[in-house]
Amino acid sequence: xxxxxxxxxxxxxxxxxxxxxxxxxxxxxxxxxxxxxxxxxxxxxxxxxxxxxxxxxxxxxxxxxxxxxxxxxxxxxxxxxxxxxxxxxxxxxxxxxxxxxxxxxxxxxxxxxxxxxxxxxxxxxxxxxxxxxxxxxxxxxxxxxxxxxxxxxxxxxxxxxxxxxxxxxxxxxxxxxxxxxxxxxxxxxxxxxxxxxxxxxxxxxxxxxxxxxxxxxxxxxxxxxxxxxxxxxxxxxxxxxxxxxxxxxxxxxxxxxxxxxxxxxxxxxxxxxxxxxxxxxxxxxxxxxxxxxxxxxxx
Ligand SMILES: [Zn+2]
Numbered sequence: 299x300x301x302x303x304x305x306x307x308x309x310x311x312x313x314x315x316x317x318x319x320x321x322x323x324x325x326x327x328x329x330x331x332x333x334x335x336x337x338x339x340x341x342x343x344x345x346x347x348x349x350x351x352x353x354x355x356x357x358x359x360x361x362x363x364x365x366x367x368x369x370x371x372x373x374x375x376x377x378x379x380x381x382x383x384x385x386x387x388x389x390x391x392x393x394x395x396x397x398x399x400x401x402x403x404x405x406x407x408x409x410x411x412x413x414x415x416x417x418x419x420x421x422x423x424x425x426x427x428x429x430x431x432x433x434x435x436x437x438x439x440x441x442x443x444x445x446x447x448x449x450x451x452x453x454x455x456x457x458x459x460x461x462x463x464x465x466x467x468x469x470x471x472x473x474x475x476x477x478x479x480x481x482x483x484x485x486x487x488x489x490x491x492x493x494x495x496x497x498x499x500x501x502x503x504x505x506x507x508x509x510x511x512x513x514x515x516x517x518x519x520x521x522x523x524x525x526x527x528x529x530x531x532x533x534x535x536x537x538x539x540x541x542x543x544x545x546x547x548x549x550x551x552x553x554x555x556x557x558x559x560x561x562x563x564x565x566x567x568x569x570x571x572x573x574x575x576x577x578x579x580x581x582x583x584x585x586x587x588x589x590x591x592x593x594x595x596x597x
Contacts, residue, residue: 316397317467318396318557319395319558320554321394321420321467321469322554322559323470323472323563324472324474324562324563325362325365325471326474326477326563326564327428327473327564327565328565329477329536329568329589329590330536330585330588330589331350331588332588333477333533333540334348334564334590338541339540339541339543339547340544341545341547342540344594345560345593345594345595345596346594347592348590349373349591349592350589350591351372351373351374351589351590352371352372352373352374352587353371353566353588355565356578356580356581357566358430358473358565358566359437365411365471365565366410366412367405367409367411368391368409368414369384370390372387384402388401388402394559394561396557410439412441415440416440418467419467420466420468421466421469422469423442423444423470423471424438424445424471424472425445425459425473426445426446427451427474427478428450428473428475429450449475449484450475450478451476451478451483453472453476453546454546454549462554473565474543476542476543477539479494479532479577480492480493481532481536481538482535492532494524494532524571530570533570536568551597556596557595558596560594560595562590562592562593563589564589564590565589566586567585567587567588569581569583572585
């Protein structure tokens with residue numbers, strides 16, 4: 299990417315333009331592509347054609363950093379230089395924002411989407427569910443508001459807080475937690491949440507039972523941390539969470555202005571026992587990279 303590198307070194311100012319759309323980036327935390335498909339979420343799928351894409355990172359913080367660079371999960375194209383792919387992918391921002399002339403160079407030098415959007419005249423907001431994205435992190439730059447939600451699993455509360463301005467377009471990043479472990483809906487009593495030892499508690503057993511996210515074979519000396527039946531039930535809970543979120547999204551669609559463009563995706567996937575893995579993060583496995591991707595105008 300020679301020309302981009304030169305432009306970065308020069309610190310070229312981004313081109314200014316105008317945007318006609320509000321833009322919502324909805325990140326279903328940990329939502330696997332095949333969980334999304336199994337849920338058959340009709341309202342999400344009405345946005346556009348559902349794609350299987352690939353996250354640039356396997357856990358929440360770096361993945362959101364990447365999304366806030368304006369790089370959506372990628373399509374893993376063969377026989378294409380990365381620089382070419384970025385260029386093509388960035389043209390999509392014109393459609394998302396209802397703007398003209400946006401290209402990867404437009405984000406120079408900050409390479410930070412909220413900074414760029416503010417220059418385009420947006421009000422910029424984030425509502426996040428996961429504490430690793432809290433407002434004290436470096437992700438919170440050039441946001442007009444940035445809120446760690448009181449509950450980790452309540453997208454409906456985010457919908458209640460959305461507000462739009464007829465004078466200025468708005469950008470919202472919504473990091474949604476119902477699809478994150480323990481895959482609980484907001485009205486579920488936390489005492490009823492499924493517990494997986496080694497996730498809720500206990501780093502003290504980490505060395506013996508979990509190695510880098512993979513269940514160690516300890517020769518039977520220690521009980522297995524997970525049984526597959528339990529993991530299957532957890533996966534069913536993630537699918538149920540997507541179905542529930544589809545109904546929340548339906549309500550969102552009813553209240554946002556017509557000129558609103560929405561991208562729905564995930565920051566990474568989740569392992570439910572495949573090849574001995576559970577969760578995400580220090581895991582190298584296809585299922586931690588596969589994410590759903592669908593976007594379009596709300597109506
Ligand atoms: Zn995450």
